[in-house]
Structure formats: structure tokens, C-alpha cells
Amino acid sequence: xxxxxxxxxxxxxxxxxxxxxxxxxxxxxxxxxxxxxxxxxxxxxxxxxxxxxxxxxxxxxxxxxxxxxxxxxxxxxxxxxxxxxxxxxxxxxxxxxxxxxxxxxxxxxxxxxxxxxxxxxxxxxxxxxxxxxxxxxxxxxxxxxxxxxxxxxxxxxxxxxxxxxxxxxxxxxxxxxxxxxxxxxx
Ligand SMILES: CC(C)(COP(=O)(O)OP(=O)(O)OC[C@H]1O[C@@H](n2cnc3c(N)ncnc32)[C@H](O)[C@@H]1OP(=O)(O)O)[C@@H](O)C(=O)NCCC(=O)NCCS
Numbered sequence: 023x024x025x026x027x028x029x030x031x032x033x034x035x036x037x038x039x040x041x042x043x044x045x046x047x048x049x050x051x052x053x054x055x056x057x058x059x060x061x062x063x064x065x066x067x068x069x070x071x072x073x074x075x076x077x078x079x080x081x082x083x084x085x086x087x088x089x090x091x092x093x094x095x096x097x098x099x100x101x102x103x104x105x106x107x108x109x110x111x112x113x114x115x116x117x118x119x120x121x122x123x124x125x126x127x128x129x130x131x132x133x134x135x136x137x138x139x140x141x142x143x144x145x146x147x148x149x150x151x152x153x154x155x156x157x158x159x160x161x162x163x164x165x166x167x168x169x170x171x172x173x174x175x176x177x178x179x180x181x182x183x184x185x186x187x188x189x190x191x192x193x194x195x196x197x198x199x200x201x202x203x204x205x206x207x208x
Contacts, residue, residue, distance in 0.1 A: 034086070037086045045075075062171070077096075081101055107140065125157060128161045134189060136179065137185055
């Protein structure tokens with residue numbers, strides 16, 4: 023499957039409470055199979071929407087991929103128990119998969135995690151979830167495959183002055199873009 027750069031007009035930024043409705047719509051529009059993959063089990067549309075409504079303000083970080091100003095993908099970074107460990111999760115709208123949105127969201131979250139002092143990122147999915155396995159591989163994670171579930175771990179190096187600077191600049195653009203409604207190309 024192709025996967026180079028996200029299309030022109032794509033912008034990845036942090037999501038705020040003002041984005042809640044867009045996040046709920048994205049989760050509501052996931053087909054049952056995608057919901058099953060995202061939550062690793064059967065979840066109703068209403069449950070997915072209720073989860074999405076809380077996701078913007080839940081502990082951790084949530085980022086979105088916008089194409090021409092519309093939210094098409096969401097990546098979440100959530101604490102995973104012990105300090106220095108966190109978990110990644112993704113949901114990309116079905117018509118926008120295979121275009122690099124998942125990879126762009128993952129790279130953004132890995133950078134934030136690294137700069138926040140996280141040393142290990144966990145990615146979990148069902149064994150049959152080929153796109154998520156490919157995404158974990160693309161991000162550089164190491165696999166420990168189980169029978170039903172795949173668990174991959176991405177080891178992060180400590181932050182550098184450059185990685186901190188680069189994330190700081192990105193955050194400034196996030197705030198400006200969210201405030202102005204301008205969506206520069208990724
Ligand atoms: C998993 C998911 C987030 C991937 O998002 P995406 O935007 O399509 O990912 P990308 O376009 O960045 O592609 C990432 C990798 O997956 C591969 N991929 C994408 N769709 C694929 C498919 N249908 N079959 C096989 N590989 C696929 C890409 O080729 C790429 O691999 P590469 O770098 O080796 O080329 C998306 O499929 C999704 O939202 N699925 C439903 C929810 C889910 O399963 N979440 C994961 C569990 S938290």
C-alpha cells in the first residue's frame with residue numbers, strides 16, 4: 023500500500039476542548055469493523071461517541087490530522103501505568119487511510135512523548151489489524167506478537183535541545199492555526 027506524504031492541505035495539531043464535536047463525529051462515523059479494531063473489541067457507536075467526548079480532556083495528549091480544515095484522523099497518547107511509559111492509539115476516517123495520516127500523527131505524538139520524558143511507547147492491536155501493524159513498524163516499534171493481540175514497543179531516546187525547540191515551535195503554530203482557522207500545508 024502506498025504511503026508517502028499526507029496530501030497537500032494536511033495539518034497536524036493538538037486538539038482542544040473546542041474540537042470535541044469534531045472528535046465525536048469522527049468516532050461516530052467509524053464503521054463497526056474500525057470501532058472493533060480501535061477498541062479491540064465490540065463497542066457500540068454510542069459508547070465510542072461517549073469515549074470521544076471525554077478524550078479531548080482526558081489525561082495525556084490528543085492530536086488531530088486535518089485535511090482542508092476538516093478533522094480526518096486522531097492520535098492519542100495516554101499514560102500506561104508506570105512512569106516513563108505511555109500508550110498510543112489511532113483512528114483515521116475510512117476514506118482517508120493509507121495516505122500517511124496515521125504516520126504523521128504517530129510521529130507527532132512520539133516527539134511529544136520523548137520531550138515529556140517518556141522512554142517507552144506501547145502500541146497494541148488485534149493480530150489481524152494489518153494497517154496498525156504496518157503503522158507500528160513504520161514508527162520503528164519492536165514487536166512481541168501474541169495469538170489474539172499484537173503488542174509493539176517503541177523505545178524513545180532522551181530529548182535533545184533540538185527536539186525540544188522543534189516541538190516548541192510546532193506548538194506555537196498549533197495555537198495560531200487553531201485561533202485563526204488557517205491550515206498551512208504539512
Ligand atoms: C490503523 C490506522 C490508524 C492507520 O492509519 P493510516 O492513516 O491509514 O496509516 P498510514 O497511511 O500512515 O499508513 C501506515 C502504514 O499502514 C499501511 N497501511 C495502511 N492501510 C493499510 C491496509 N489497508 N493494509 C495494509 N497496510 C496498510 C501503510 O502502507 C503504512 O505502512 P508503510 O509505511 O509500510 O507503507 C487506520 O487504519 C485506522 O484508523 N484503523 C481503525 C482504527 C484502528 O485500527 N486503530 C488502531 C488500534 S488503536
